[in-house]
Amino acid sequence: MEEKILTKDFGLKNLFKIKVYLQQGGYKAVKKALEQMRPAEILDEVKKANLRGRGGAGFPAGVKWGFVPQKTDKPKYLCVNADEGEPGTFKDRYIMSHNPHLLLEGVIIASFAVGIHSAFIYIRGEYEAVADRLEEAIAEAKADGFLGKNILEIGFDLEVVVHRGAGAYICGEETALLESLEGKSGHPRLKPPFPASIGLFQCPTVINNVETLANVPAIILNGADWFVKKGLPKDGGTRIFGVSGMVKNPGIYELPIGTNLRKIIFEAAGGMKDGKTLKAVIPGGMSAPILKADEIDLAMDFDSLVEAGSMLGSAAVIVIDQETPILEVLKAVSKFYSHESCGQCTPCRIGISWINKIVRRIASGQGEKDDVDAIICLAENIKGKTLCPLGDAAALPILSICRKFRQELEGQLSR
């Protein structure tokens, strides 16, 4: 059985061109959805498919769409989260550069289902070449009557704008993304109100990750039951696992949701590089708590990872070898989050940079007896005390590293 949904045609030359995409049956899903289905039917199908958000939080996409009020005087917006800043994550770059029309199909169907006529793709600033590719795809889709005014002559209008960020991880958080799109600093908003009711320009807004939307065309074409069978009943479809770090073949691997983590590392990615020994794995992007080498016999789905005390997040698997001191990992994590804290909440702004200073002191050979406990204490006081998830995204992996590798860290303390 063909397992792949999103990446199956990636090997084709010029798949990003609409001509090639159409030859592969491209835009059939848009035609089916707009010509043969009512918006409510699309919504039901996506709900039944249990398509969970691929950005990190795993919220069911259909339910999210359903939160947007049907009747409102205000315009509604769709924001595609293509910020992809979570360290270890590079899957959306592949989707957008290899198969931009697949994403656009998802955008068109989602917009039609929710009654949206204006969509923004918020893409990280560094992906300039990818943004150009998206612009070209949008122009092609417009020329062929899939975007713009009166799409497929059914009276539905949709404009898509590519909006480039400028180097701030926090703008991947959905409300910071909205602020950034409005021309402001990326400071997350207090929730509620949720974006579905008060979002972009104070209007009802859907925010979905690139990979989430890219799954929608296949759900429309093949049905929710088909999609659920590809993955798990509560978590349908495949995931694009991005494997990096000390493996033989780093890259993207699209596999059914629930695939065993050991299998992803040792079969899909070819095992450890240069015969090295596995020490630890970060299973879902840097925000995910670390797993030790003996904890990786796990099904990679949202619920199993939560049970194991970690999270599936963006399904970015970072593989760490025995020779890498765990302090190096802790240093990278604390440096990243202290750099990326937006500064709005004190526990995050002060706490993470404080942890980073302690970690750097340990690395310089000046670590003190109680340093590991000090880091744990600080992280515990960041956890749950910030307005957005960045505080937890920093605190949870730091806590897991300190607790699971305490002995090794304490061995680095000189005083």
Add this chain to the structure above:
Amino acid sequence: MSPEYSELLRQRIAEVIARYPKKEAALLPVLHLVQRETGSISPEEEKFIAGILDLKPIKVREVVTFYTMILRQPLGKYHVQVCSNLSCTLLGAGTIIDYLKEKLGIEIGQTTPDKKFSLSTVECLGACEQAPCLMVNFDYYGNLDKERIDRILASLT
């Protein structure tokens, strides 16, 4: 002294503004466009942009200082940004950074006296499968080693 901006830039700014329901939303795209022409966003540019978007200059300053890709000082012709995040560190980003420092004769955050190269470290670039990786202006280079660095630098004239 009021800086001169090209007609093309003004035209592209007008096009970008028209894409948004509110002018202010065009601030980041406009900053990208202006920076592409001027190399950085000085107080002069802040005033220019504020005028176009009906914003106070301080509001533009706030946004300029929040986003790391918006530069307040011009950099060298080639901005070399090496990823120092985890996947790259695991595969030797540290060695790459040291080698670049030695080759260019500058520290992180500095520009060569001939204004040709600026060197920075950067957080995850989203190209971890090619770790260690770097970016020169907007071009990505991956699977780095010393030899590849030599070739990349030699190609930048």
